[in-house]
Amino acid sequence: MSMLNRFFGKKEKEDLNKGLEKTRESLLGRLSRLVVGKSSVDDDFLDELEAILMSSDVGLETTNKIIERVQQKVSTSKYINASELNELLRGEMVDLLAENNTTDIDFFALPKEVKPYVILVVGVNGVGKTTSIGKLAFQFKEAGFKVVLGAADTFRAAAVDQLKIWSERVSCHFYGKGMNADPAAVAYETVQYAIENGCDIAIIDTAGRLHTKVNLMNELSKIKRSVTKKLATAPNEVILVLDATTGQNAFEQAKHFTEATDVSGLILTKLDGTAKGGVAIGISDQFKIPIRFIGVGEGMYQLQVFRKRDYVDAIFDK
Amino acid sequence: MFQSLSDKLESAFKLLKGENRLTEINIAQSIKEIRRALVAADVNYKIAKEFTDKVKDKALGSENVLKSVSPGQLLVKIVQDELTSLMGGQTEGINLTGNPTIILIAGLQGSGKTTFSGKLAYFLKNKKKKSPLLVACDVYRPAAVQQLTVLGQQINVPVFSDADSKNPVDIALRAIEFAKKEKLDTVIVDTAGRLAIDEEMMKEIAAIKKAIGPQETLFVVDSMTGQDAVNTAEAFNQTLNFDGVVLTKLDGDTRGGAALSIKYQVGKPIKFASNGEKMEALDQFYPDRMAQRILGMGDIVSFVEKAQEQFDEKEAKRIEARIRKNQFDFNDFMGQIQQIKKMGDLKNVMNMIPGMGKMAKDIDINDGAFKKVEAVIQSMTPKERMNPDLINTSRKNRIALGCGQNIADINAFIKQFDQMRKMMQKISKNPSMGMPNMGPAGRARR
Numbered sequence A: 001m002s003m004l005n006r007f008f009g010k011k012e013k014e015d016l017n018k019g020l021e022k023t024r025e026s027l028l029g030r031l032s033r034l035v036v037g038k039s040s041v042d043d044d045f046l047d048e049l050e051a052i053l054m055s056s057d058v059g060l061e062t063t064n065k066i067i068e069r070v071q072q073k074v075s076t077s078k079y080i081n082a083s084e085l086n087e088l089l090r091g092e093m094v095d096l097l098a099e100n101n102t103t104d105i106d107f108f109a110l111p112k113e114v115k116p117y118v119i120l121v122v123g124v125n126g127v128g129k130t131t132s133i134g135k136l137a138f139q140f141k142e143a144g145f146k147v148v149l150g151a152a153d154t155f156r157a158a159a160v161d162q163l164k165i166w167s168e169r170v171s172c173h174f175y176g177k178g179m180n181a182d183p184a185a186v187a188y189e190t191v192q193y194a195i196e197n198g199c200d201i202a203i204i205d206t207a208g209r210l211h212t213k214v215n216l217m218n219e220l221s222k223i224k225r226s227v228t229k230k231l232a233t234a235p236n237e238v239i240l241v242l243d244a245t246t247g248q249n250a251f252e253q254a255k256h257f258t259e260a261t262d263v264s265g266l267i268l269t270k271l272d273g274t275a276k277g278g279v280a281i282g283i284s285d286q287f288k289i290p291i292r293f294i295g296v297g298e299g300m301y302q303l304q305v306f307r308k309r310d311y312v313d314a315i316f317d318k
Numbered sequence B: 001m002f003q004s005l006s007d008k009l010e011s012a013f014k015l016l017k018g019e020n021r022l023t024e025i026n027i028a029q030s031i032k033e034i035r036r037a038l039v040a041a042d043v044n045y046k047i048a049k050e051f052t053d054k055v056k057d058k059a060l061g062s063e064n065v066l067k068s069v070s071p072g073q074l075l076v077k078i079v080q081d082e083l084t085s086l087m088g089g090q091t092e093g094i095n096l097t098g099n100p101t102i103i104l105i106a107g108l109q110g111s112g113k114t115t116f117s118g119k120l121a122y123f124l125k126n127k128k129k130k131s132p133l134l135v136a137c138d139v140y141r142p143a144a145v146q147q148l149t150v151l152g153q154q155i156n157v158p159v160f161s162d163a164d165s166k167n168p169v170d171i172a173l174r175a176i177e178f179a180k181k182e183k184l185d186t187v188i189v190d191t192a193g194r195l196a197i198d199e200e201m202m203k204e205i206a207a208i209k210k211a212i213g214p215q216e217t218l219f220v221v222d223s224m225t226g227q228d229a230v231n232t233a234e235a236f237n238q239t240l241n242f243d244g245v246v247l248t249k250l251d252g253d254t255r256g257g258a259a260l261s262i263k264y265q266v267g268k269p270i271k272f273a274s275n276g277e278k279m280e281a282l283d284q285f286y287p288d289r290m291a292q293r294i295l296g297m298g299d300i301v302s303f304v305e306k307a308q309e310q311f312d313e314k315e316a317k318r319i320e321a322r323i324r325k326n327q328f329d330f331n332d333f334m335g336q337i338q339q340i341k342k343m344g345d346l347k348n349v350m351n352m353i354p355g356m357g358k359m360a361k362d363i364d365i366n367d368g369a370f371k372k373v374e375a376v377i378q379s380m381t382p383k384e385r386m387n388p389d390l391i392n393t394s395r396k397n398r399i400a401l402g403c404g405q406n407i408a409d410i411n412a413f414i415k416q417f418d419q420m421r422k423m424m425q426k427i428s429k430n431p432s433m434g435m436p437n438m439g440p441a442g443r444a445r446r
Helices: A002-019 A019-037 A043-055 A061-075 A082-099 A128-140 A159-170 A181-195 A212-230 A249-261 A278-286 A307-318 B001-012 B024-040 B044-061 B071-085 B111-128 B142-154 B168-181 B199-213 B229-240 B257-266 B287-294 B299-308 B310-324 B330-342 B346-352 B357-358 B369-378 B382-386 B393-403 B407-429
Strands: A117-122 A147-152 A173-175 A201-206 A238-243 A265-269 A293-294 A304-305 B101-107 B132-137 B186-192 B216-222 B244-248 B270-274 B282-284
Touching: A002 A019, A002 A304, A002 A307, A019 A043, A019 A082, A019 A307, A043 A061, A043 B044, A061 A082, A061 A278, A082 A307, A117 A181, A117 A212, A117 A249, A128 A147, A128 A159, A128 A265, A128 A293, A128 A304, A147 A159, A147 A181, A159 A173, A159 B142, A173 A181, A173 A265, A181 A201, A181 A212, A201 A212, A212 A249, A238 A249, A249 A278, A265 B216, A278 A293, A278 A307, B024 B044, B024 B071, B024 B257, B024 B330, B044 B257, B071 B257, B071 B287, B101 B111, B101 B168, B101 B199, B101 B229, B101 B257, B111 B132, B111 B142, B111 B186, B111 B216, B111 B244, B111 B270, B111 B282, B132 B142, B132 B168, B142 B382, B168 B186, B168 B199, B168 B369, B186 B199, B199 B229, B216 B229, B216 B257, B229 B257, B244 B257, B257 B270, B257 B287, B270 B287, B310 B330, B310 B407, B330 B382, B369 B393, B369 B407, B393 B407
Parallel strands: A117 A201, A117 A238, A147 A173, A147 A201, A238 A265, A265 A293, B101 B186, B101 B216, B132 B186, B216 B244, B244 B270
Antiparallel strands: A293 A304, B270 B282
16 A cells, blocks of 8 residues: 555656646746846835735735735845745745644545544535545545445435446445435435445535525534434544635635534645646635645546645745 | 725725825725725736726726715725626626527536526526527536436426437537427537636537537636636637626625626626526626625715715614614515615625624525515505514414415514514624624615
8 A cells, every 4th residue: 555655656746746737837937027127025026926926816814924924034125036035935835834733644544443434525516526525435445445435415416326426436335315315314324334334434425505505504514413423433524625716715615614514624626727726825824724635637646635845846846 | 805895994094084085195005905805805816906006097086076975985986886887787688599599508617507507498498488408418527417317307398418429519419400300499508517728628619619509608607716717717718709607606605706807808798697506596697786796795885875865874874773772673674675675685685784794694594585575574464564573373374375475484584583683683782793884874775
């Protein structure tokens, strides 16, 4: 297993670099243009830096934080060149990511003594919950775990079928009761299924819901409670899936889903194809909830474990 | 976000006491705050900058004729007017002149294409008396075809699909033949989600468009999209030269700045607003409402309008007094509804009532409740309307019969009304609970 990980380590970095290509090109390009013709770090310079960070979806508050720190570190009368600026920002970003006291964990090496390890997956509509679950299941399976997928999205048309097809592709276990079944019951019985069939991991899919719908958020709390009722230690992880192309609303989503289900980790999907890789920095800084996985491409392995250092490197290294 | 913008503007302009003109110097900080607030509402940064530059020019050129309005308030008013005009003046419909009419649906993964396709079919069938055919051309995502098939069954619209074919161009062409044969007059082609940078997939959608020659090509975009909305829309527009935009998931609490960015960038009209998971949750797009939404229904905007309309101020003062004395009754409620009816659903109405903005989110009211509420109140006697506490079980039964709803609905409504009344009273006694700047008249509109 560890050999496998090492083998994929290299590919993983390639994928990450490729996925963040757009972010890197746009950010580095703009930063180097920023310093051209500027003889000192003045207000114009900082305004422009703010613009660059904001356009990368770093978000308002985190941008302000970074700007403040940059201000503290450089004297305003001093000239700064492109590579100095890049290094400075890289340092700030790594620091910011480190500050929320979350350590990167190799998620695919789960504690063996917890069985079944129950993961509840939540999020708004269309962020890629089911697809992420499929890819997670695939990678867990590759890592030698026995996995069951629970189809508690009983609302959206054909969601159960979608998950079932994934389980067939991955050739892992599947538990579902069809459309319109009570999602809390499905969740409960998925855990039961996992126990009875000796599964290591149970991943429960839930219907997409906007965080403003009180009824649906209550339903989600109920799903979580029913999982706990079956197995007191479960769920071991509640994962909120966020779409990287989402703007400031991502912050509201994290807030409300955490209120309803105590979100313990995040998956950030669709990072490829946008120049907005900065969103991971902002989210990581604001939420104090660790990002567990990031989606940097459509392939199975392109949903990868989030490693802060690698991530920042991928943004800044040519 | 924008609530705090109001505060920031106010404090920025406190320095200007005694002055009532906007100048280059005193406006600079405020312009920056507006720009930040727009970005916080997901308007693209570059566009926000161009926009605020324009606002600045307008503001410097304007004379403050309204003595009762502070420069800060005037500025926000200018922002709103500019925003509204930018969003486009009127609602635009779709071209249904083809025989059959072909509508192509495109967008990113997870933007809501399939759900929208279903809603559009439902809309055309019920509102436009068309006989639509849904075509499942997403041959990639697992169960995408089933999803459309299930939706088709729900709304009783035929769905054309071919599980064995992996060629969306071919499927679409055969679907059109099928529609002609079956005398179906509108063909809605749902396609796979794709990234703008995925060249192969973009070629595919271009090929589909070329082959079927649609009357309408609609670009579906998630209203929660951030800074990247501009690039995505631009890329799709270059490939497809689409005719209109569909904004989805507007039933959330996103400010929807992406709408502004897209309109500004590609200049194509936003034709539909999709706001819920039910098949009927589809609206024509109203630019002025969107402008207000991006602004976060700014308190100051209403405040400016109050200054222009004395009558509303009186009315609102009266209402506030009644709230404080716990005399707010169904007549007042009805009055508020009528005043703000154009604004949208019941949640929006509550947003207009002093201090209710934040709380409206926590009380769950479904979108269709608006008409029902009016019917309930209209089925009450004048005495009941003036005296909500009078309503007992037998009266509830009569009201239920009168408005054609069941007793549970009436109970739920009256319970909600009581909740609301209690909360309003609490807030009017303790203003710190509500929103800042909750001048009672602030919510009285036109």
